[in-house]
Amino acid sequence: MSAFNPSEITIMIVDDEPSVRESLAAWFEDDGYVILTAQNAAEALQHMQNHTVDIILLDIKMPGMDGLALQDRIREFNTEVIIIIITAFATVDTAVRALKAGAFDYTTKPVDPDELSHLVRNAVEKIRLQRENRALRDSIDQLQFVDDIIGESAEMQKVLEMVRNVAPTDSSALILGESGTGKELIARAIHMNSRRRYFPLIPVNCGAIPESLLESELFGHEKGAFTGAQYRRKGKFEMSQGGTIFLDEIGTLSLKSQVDLLRVLEDREFHRIGGERTVKVDFRLICATNVNLEDEVKAGRFREDLYYRINVFTITIPPLRERRPDIPLLARYFVERHATAMTKVEPEISTEAMDVLLTHDWPGNVRELENALERAVVINKGDVIKPEDLPVQVGRETAGPRSSSLAEVEKDHIRHMLSDNNWNISRTAEQLGIDRVTLYNKIEKYGLKRPA
Amino acid sequence: MRDISIIPLGAHPRDVLLIELKHGIERVLPVECTIHEIPLDIETAFDSSRRQYHSTLILAHLLQQTDLTAGRLLGITPFDLFVPVLTFVFGQAQVNNRTAVFSTFRLHNEFYGLPQSQEILAMRTLKEAVHELGHTYGLRHCQGRPCVMNSSTYVEDIDLKPPDFCLPCRTHLQSVL
Numbered sequence: 001m002s003a004f005n006p007s008e009i010t011i012m013i014v015d016d017e018p019s020v021r022e023s024l025a026a027w028f029e030d031d032g033y034v035i036l037t038a039q040n041a042a043e044a045l046q047h048m049q050n051h052t053v054d055i056i057l058l059d060i061k062m063p064g065m066d067g068l069a070l071q072d073r074i075r076e077f078n079t080e081v082i083i084i085i086i087t088a089f090a091t092v093d094t095a096v097r098a099l100k101a102g103a104f105d106y107t108t109k110p111v112d113p114d115e116l117s118h119l120v121r122n123a124v125e126k127i128r129l130q131r132e133n134r135a136l137r138d139s140i141d142q143l144q145f146v147d148d149i150i151g152e153s154a155e156m157q158k159v160l161e162m163v164r165n166v167a168p169t170d171s172s173a174l175i176l177g178e179s180g181t182g183k184e185l186i187a188r189a190i191h192m193n194s195r196r197r198y199f200p201l202i203p204v205n206c207g208a209i210p211e212s213l214l215e216s217e218l219f220g221h222e223k224g225a226f227t228g229a230q231y232r233r234k235g236k237f238e239m240s241q242g243g244t245i246f247l248d249e250i251g252t253l254s255l256k257s258q259v260d261l262l263r264v265l266e267d268r269e270f271h272r273i274g275g276e277r278t279v280k281v282d283f284r285l286i287c288a289t290n291v292n293l294e295d296e297v298k299a300g301r302f303r304e305d306l307y308y309r310i311n312v313f314t315i316t317i318p319p320l321r322e323r324r325p326d327i328p329l330l331a332r333y334f335v336e337r338h339a340t341a342m343t344k345v346e347p348e349i350s351t352e353a354m355d356v357l358l359t360h361d362w363p364g365n366v367r368e369l370e371n372a373l374e375r376a377v378v379i380n381k382g383d384v385i386k387p388e389d390l391p392v393q394v395g396r397e398t399a400g401p402r403s404s405s406l407a408e409v410e411k412d413h414i415r416h417m418l419s420d421n422n423w424n425i426s427r428t429a430e431q432l433g434i435d436r437v438t439l440y441n442k443i444e445k446y447g448l449k450r451p452a
Numbered sequence: 453m454r455d456i457s458i459i460p461l462g463a464h465p466r467d468v469l470l471i472e473l474k475h476g477i478e479r480v481l482p483v484e485c486t487i488h489e490i491p492l493d494i495e496t497a498f499d500s501s502r503r504q505y506h507s508t509l510i511l512a513h514l515l516q517q518t519d520l521t522a523g524r525l526l527g528i529t530p531f532d533l534f535v536p537v538l539t540f541v542f543g544q545a546q547v548n549n550r551t552a553v554f555s556t557f558r559l560h561n562e563f564y565g566l567p568q569s570q571e572i573l574a575m576r577t578l579k580e581a582v583h584e585l586g587h588t589y590g591l592r593h594c595q596g597r598p599c600v601m602n603s604s605t606y607v608e609d610i611d612l613k614p615p616d617f618c619l620p621c622r623t624h625l626q627s628v629l
Binding site for chain 1: 535536537606
């Protein structure tokens with residue numbers, strides 16, 4: 001405890017000898033601790049009812065209930081208080097009994113001043129860690145991600161209801177939804193409302209990791225397993241020990257990786273690359289994809305056995321165009337969030353601008369809506385967001401002929417965003433919510449060319 | 453309140469220059485020190501099984517057996533001190549009260565098998581005296597800053613700390629002195 005205040009720690013001294021109580025009390029009062037004294041078990045139990053006691057220095061031999069019996073009694077209703085046994089009549093038997101019954105430490109009278117200081121310092125450090133742990137758990141408990149997800153539409157309420165149902169179970173979940181609908185947010189909500197919330201949530205974007213690196217990324221490797229493996233490295237499965245692993249874009253996994261994944265899902269154990277030791281892991285699996293896995297199974301690109309293993313509980317997030325009633329709520333939320341982050345006055349959204357937002361099809365879903373409004377907050381000069389503050393393509397697309405497939409919508413959208421950003425790849429990628437490599441791949445895939 | 457009476461107990465501490473201690477205390481604290489050669493009987497505080505003196509009983513004797521009615525009473529003894537639950541104490545004081553006592557028994561280098569050093573002994577004696585007097589002025593053990601009120605369970609702890617008070621402790625002293 002680097003900056004602990006002794007006055008926040010209460011020590012109770014339980015001993016039938018007045019001189020021991022007085023000398024220990026004086027010793028610890030000099031250090032600034034709050035001191036209580038009790039000459040017998042009854043008095044000690046009385047103090048425990050009226051005060052929050054952190055550390056008990058307990059004598060064994062006392063008239064009436066002895067120290068060991070008192071320790072047992074205290075442990076019935078308080079498992080956290082730290083008990084240090086200090087006795088003049090030390091035997092191995094009593095020491096073993098005391099420690100087995102949950103005593104923090106055991107020492108004999110007279111005790112060396114330095115040893116006593118050490119014992120109490122160690123106890124205080126444990127209390128500090130207990131308090132810190134409790135505070136962190138409380139702060140995690142306050143993060144009720146389900147309630148933080150915005151959406152009053154019936155479609156979204158249905159999704160949230162499913163999250164609440166599946167979260168407390170340990171079942172695997174498959175989240176389906178178009179790009180930008182918030183699949184990771186839903187995965188996070190499931191994790192944060194499960195018993196695994198105090199352990200890590202490890203997200204892995206399977207589509208963003210090259211096939212050659214995926215195995216090492218998921219399972220880790222031993223030192224020297226391959227050229228460049230200079231250190232032993234934990235994989236994502238190992239990092240998710242006790243928690244949840246979230247495999248996004250699961251549909252992009254190669255058949256070889258699907259076999260590896262299936263094995264770890266069945267056995268809950270694996271070997272690091274180049275390793276001989278079996279690593280056992282306890283994790284919950286959440287997957288997400290924006291492709292139709294059933295079609296992929298039919299086409300032979302996705303293993304049927306893996307599909308059934310990950311598809312225990314399916315949550316489908318509707319695209320934003322199917323839950324338009326949520327758009328005003330989301331829009332105001334994003335405007336407030338970005339205005340606060342930029343320390344700007346929160347602008348209103350004009351009726352005309354809101355009409356544009358409501359009629360746009362949002363192929364990039366909530367992520368696109370957020371990017372559009374972040375941009376609007378940046379360029380907005382007054383206190384009202386007008387249609388001209390919105391990205392050019394928003395509103396225009398609905399006026400023109402609608403693209404027929406998702407790929408065409410994506411191509412159009414990327415072209416517009418690139419044009420808006422004068423083909424600045426980094427900025428466009430950021431606004432699209434994808435990385436630069438993905439953007440380059442899509443530019444190549446759609447054959448987009450920078451205007452001469 | 454500003455007077456401090458230094459009272460040798462049982463016997464004069466070997467090799468300790470009381471005059472030097474008096475001047476040392478006066479340099480650190482805004483007080484006037486006097487050395488009182490009062491024949492005090494502390495044999496009732498002797499525990500024959502431990503061959504040590506019970507420091508809490510000595511504090512009581514200090515109050516009962518002197519006719520000094522004002523100021524702090526600082527006992528200094530060459531004998532080893534203890535309180536019942538601990539193997540030894542360097543000293544003891546009544547917090548926010550008049551009496552303090554400390555022992556030079558474990559302040560000698562020879563106690564630890566090292567060559568005698570008058571200079572080290574004098575410095576340790578001063579630090580222990582000022583530390584116990586600090587308690588009588590209401591100071592607790594000081595943590596986190598170099599200060600004579602740092603707790604000492606080893607003689608090395610005494611060597612490491614300065615003979616003076618840190619700013620917050622000194623501010624407290626100025627408010628009571």
